[in-house]
Amino acid sequence: MSEANTTPDAPAAKAGANVIRIVQGAEETAQERLIKKQIPAWVISGAFHVVFLVLFIVVGKMQPPKVAASDAIAEAVVDKEDTEGKNLDLTNVDKGLDSELASALPVDRVEDMTVAAPVNLDVPVGNDAKIESTDASQALAGFGAGSDIGVTGDTGDVKVGDGGAGGTGMTGMAGRSGATKEKSLLAGGGNDKSELAVARALLWLDRKQIKAQGNWVYDGTSRGDTISATAMSLLPFLAAGQTHLKMPKDKNGKDTNKYQATVALGLKYLLAHQLPNGSFKGASGQYMYSHAIAAVALCEAYGMTGDKNTLLGPARKAIEYIVKAQAGNGSWGYTAGTAGDTSIVGWQIQALKSAALCKDITVPEAAFKKASEFLDKVAEGSLKSRYGYTSNSPTTPALSAVGLLCRYYTGWGPRHPGMIDGVKKYMNTWMPTETRFDMYYYYYATQVTHFHEGEAWHKDWNPKMRDLLIKMQVAESNKDLGGSWDPDSGMIGSHCGRLGTTCLALLTLEVYYRHLPLYKRDATGLKELERVK
Template sequence: MRPTGYGVIDDSPLQRAPGLVPAAPRVVSLDSHQPLSAELAGSIIPEQHSDDALERQRKAGGPNAIWFDGGTLLCGCPECHAPMSIRLWLAVADCWQCETSIQLTEEQERQAHRLLQQQNSQSAARPSLPQGPVKSSVPPVPLSTEHLSAPFDQVVAGTPPAPSLPSPPRARRRRTAASTEAHRRLRPHTATALATAWLSELFTDLPSWLISLVFHLILLTILGLLTLGDLQDRVITLSTVVSRNVRKGVAEFSLEQDEAQFQLPPPSEFDVNNRTDRQILLRAEQEARQLRVDSEALETTMPLEQVRQRVQGARKSRLALAARDPRVRVEMIRQEGGTTLTEAAVARALHWLSRQQRRDGRWKLDGGRASDSAATSLALMPFLGAGQTPDAGVYKNVVARGLRWLLDSQLPNGDLRINGSGNTGMYAQGQCAIVLCEAFLMTGNERLRMPAQQAIDFIVEAQFPDGGWRYRPNGETPRPGRRGDTSVLGWQMMALQSARAAGLEVPEETLELASHYLDGVATRSGSQYAYQRGNAPTPVMTAEALLCRMYLGWSLREPGLRQGVDYLLSQHLPDARRENVYYWYYATQTLHQMGGTHWDRWNKKMRSVLVSSQVTRGNHAGSWPPAHSHSKAGGRVYMTALAACTLEVYYRHLPIFRQIDLDEQGAAK
């Protein structure tokens, strides 16, 4: 006798007679842990247990027999006839040899539960004994060779199937039984357990901040869905009863519109008695009010009576900006042809421009040209034109930041052509010089005197020998290319005029050379002007050159001035279909200086086109969309700045050839 992995094998020689079964069969004990040799695998039988439960299993018989071995439920493998361990809680059995898995039937489950109950009852009835190898008390039963070769389903019930020879290596496969009632019962519980485990693992691995974020998002969503009841105070509604008796009235009343609330004149085409027109005017009046001087600045500004005297007695260029004081604006707009809508358009434009300013104080052109100094100076011009200074006005902080950026960017020689590209150089220099000179004149701040004078000195040095200016200064331009153009000259002349008004030094030779240049590009007795010598005249250059002629000393009696103005009015009135804000900017100033019927005709057309084309909704509300090729190159900031300056013409510069008489009642509003 020797132990094996399947039990105890008696390997003594067999004595058999012909036709008889062996007298001493070999017995296999399932408690053994040693492997069974191949030559003995077919001649063994399991060791018989003396347990009553196992005896009952053997008597039951059948291919679905289940038995206990060492506290483990076993059954026979339908593939290799090896024992299969049963996991009753999953209702499955697994083969240790071929790795086949089967699902228990309901009958097998019931049989397994009965065996468990029997085992538990027997364990409770028997005293605990030292554990050891189970010895079979049943003598071996002789078996015939036919019995040994019988199929698996003919083995006695309750007896474990005899292990077969090791099968040759083959691909592992897993056999799954058909769905049973037990499987269907276990499936939802298994899915629930898997889902619970997944959620537990998810919340365990998630960081605390993410869990907090999800929780608060859910909480905010729930709170957002909650609606509060009407929190308004309860209103007592009084009902009235109208008598059916009709009586003839004895008095008549006429309700007149309160015109006093319109401090600025409404356009002539608007009817204040029309509800729609009245609503538009009321809104415009509210928007225009924000440009009035703030109460904090009243103590630091010039007394109103002194301002009125300077406006009425303006005979010198140094008083040209006196009408920008917001306290005299209402009367200036009334006398010079402005309306509630024009001033509201300026207010909206300044609001939009203020939102485009960068944190460091600069503006940027949003078109194809790049010049931060040009963009900043152009944006500051309408703020200064509306009386907004670093010391006074609702936009004083905006103006202060813009001026600070210009001063920090100026070179020691006065050069303000900062990071410009293309032909923006001297344009930017002239525009920046205008801003510095006007800011110095309006505030009297001596810290602005030197930067303004240096900017003017740079312009003087940059003038070409022919009296004009071009994209680059004279010293940076090769000699054959030193030919000025009227467009650049116009901005330099405006800067020189602002410097003269501020009391800065401007050489007379510079002004004489500029006048000499204009003579060279003039045609038709000085009534029309070209871009450069030899070019054909254009209305744009004519308007710009005529304004320069006025500042250089021409009077209203000059034939060329009157003929030029007639040329502009007869053929080139403002037209919304042909936008050219550069032309409108210079022509409006020229016609305003002329005054009379010429100005009335131009002004009515100009203000209508500009007010109606301004954007009133969306992110660009308050701006003007660029349509002309030059306007597109500058972008929306360029277009809006020049349009706002054009609508400020009523008070931006006092007329040169006529006197303004202010009303006592209209000046202090």
């Protein structure tokens, strides 16, 4: 298929006739000029300054009303109905109740960039006060500083260095709680209904955890892969700002970390199954999938908390394993060191990018470069906007979405011709529909289109994707399944069942704040949102 450039040069503006104005001044004396022009100007200027001085004195004695961060954010919202009930309590699914999760981040901590510039975050994401206990062994019993799992060190392919974020945490995750979350949610096009769907799904997901062990189990053909199931189930909680550490209560005395125990148990399970070389036992035969998802969970948990005692070593070792497992052609296979395909590459790149955003983990640039070379080989056409499995013959829209997200993480910006053309294909051919419910495709395509922003996101993709997921969520009246999504008809539904489908649907509804855009434009999208509505 031939590729056409979708960004032609704009037509030149029509040239108008030159206009020359000749102004002739009347002759007048210096005395007349003083009386007619200068004296009146002095009088007007003097009067203005007297009035301004009086107003300044009066206003200076007045105390300006205090405006809460949420009030300031609400003023920028175009559609009031879409914002009612925002910041819902993650464990309360009664529509219309005010949030019990207070804004913990002031608006001025919304960063202009999420990579390529250091950001000094003094505390972990989601909290402006000191954590009650930074000793993670209290939350993850037996996996504190004395653990020999994933020994910390500065040797190997990944070492302590100058990752994209500064301070503690990930700049790319600063939108997961507080005022930054509110602003990201509103700017991106989320609403009260989408957050209610998230709250309901998290409740269902929490109930599916095997509390005695801390893990989750797929209900598809990959039932034995508890590493992948546990890691994938942790991601939506992390995306919602929930961590394994105990956070102080908000100003109203309410808990700010409703699912602390759930996340702590899940992380403990992963750490207990990590081998000395950084890989994980208990994964399926296609274990590089499982390994990458587990690495994403560890990096995100570390990035959100800065918990060096418990998570830094294991996260580093998991990333080192991925770097060493890359095949000569730049791809990853089902097992370490073997050549693979675009789908497997997608999860490895997500893991490497999560690590690269952390202050204390540096990913070799060569790993991204080699992956880009593989993507070049499986990309179709000069614009490289569609991707195949192991060759440049595209077969499914999901693979193209995977390829484009990888391109975004390895250097393409939102205005790259290939990115523009790829998003255009989504709009023309592969829009979200109930008859083609493919969460693997929707998970990737939503991230790509969200990062792309513009009219394609705000007017086309997001409203359809968001509302489709809200509509298809199982109603709360179903005691056992309420809050989940039925298994899709694609790869995720077959292998991962209801659990995997629900996890990806959740992450898709959390896209507004899960990762802030790598390339910031106009106030986190607020101006763009107002322009296209």
